Amino acid sequence: MAGIRITRRMINALAACGLALMAATGPANAAGGDGLREALAAVDRLGNEAVAILRDAGLEPTARQAALAELVHRRFALQRIGRLALGRHWKGADPADQAAYAALFERYVLATYARLVDFYTDQRLEVADATPVKGGVMVSSQLVGTRTAAIDWRLVEDGQDWVVVDVVVEGVSMLLTQRNEFASIIERNGGSIRPLLAHLEQRVALADRPPG
Numbered sequence: 001m002a003g004i005r006i007t008r009r010m011i012n013a014l015a016a017c018g019l020a021l022m023a024a025t026g027p028a029n030a031a032g033g034d035g036l037r038e039a040l041a042a043v044d045r046l047g048n049e050a051v052a053i054l055r056d057a058g059l060e061p062t063a064r065q066a067a068l069a070e071l072v073h074r075r076f077a078l079q080r081i082g083r084l085a086l087g088r089h090w091k092g093a094d095p096a097d098q099a100a101y102a103a104l105f106e107r108y109v110l111a112t113y114a115r116l117v118d119f120y121t122d123q124r125l126e127v128a129d130a131t132p133v134k135g136g137v138m139v140s141s142q143l144v145g146t147r148t149a150a151i152d153w154r155l156v157e158d159g160q161d162w163v164v165v166d167v168v169v170e171g172v173s174m175l176l177t178q179r180n181e182f183a184s185i186i187e188r189n190g191g192s193i194r195p196l197l198a199h200l201e202q203r204v205a206l207a208d209r210p211p212g
Contacts, residue, residue: 035132035137035157035162036130036131036132036137037130038161038162039130039136039137039139039155039162040127040129040130040139042075042139042155042161042162042163043125043127043139043141043153043155043164044127045075046071046075046164047124047125047127047141049071049075050068050071051124053067053068053071054068064114065114066114068113068114069110069111069113069114072109072110072113072114073106073110075163075164076109076163076164076165077156077158077163077164077165078105078106078109078110079102079106080156080165081105081109081165081175082101082102082105082106082109083102084165084175084179085105085175085178085179085182086101086105086179086182086193087179087182087183089182089183089186089191089193092191092193093193097193097194097197100197101193101196101197101200104197104200104201104204105200107204108200108203108204108207111204111207112203112207114207122145122146123143123144123145123146123147123148124143124144124145125141125142125143125144125151126141126142126143126144127139127140127141128140128141128142133154135156136154136155136156136157136162136165137154137155137156137162138152138153138154138155138168139152139153139154139155140152141153149169149170150169150170150171151167151168151169152166152167152168153166153167153168154166154167154168182196185199
């Protein structure tokens, strides 16, 4: 897979799409051999598709971003990740705020990942192995190139495919960091998620800036 330089900005981008699942997100059944192979193949497909997009010299910047956003939409369980990122505050929010948050979170994730082209250098993703974990599979991989990094992907089965619910970079669960950030914003504002909505709107506006 095409890679990116591991920077603080990239950590924030990955944080939008990963979550340490301290509680089960699905059945506690461990995946069997077929499930492990399918999860490995899913990460490999994700990598191959990203490579094709990032290396396609015929794509205009906006088209490349749109293709990356569509890839993330297909390969990540965005609705599930969004709820887990909000944690216990999801149930405490009224339906209108829940809907606004879900829409903003998805836009933020898609826009952020669509800008990965800004970080693309010469790296590739080498998929190593898969391990059953509670509720799914953890796939280990390594970014290889100018800079290296260990990246683990937590996947759960969704119908006939496996989708990403967590990204762990160098042992750090990215959306656990994001969940802590969201909780901090909410708790500083008396438990309301509306300041978080404003925060996400600002982040979306920044991420949506036309490529330059």
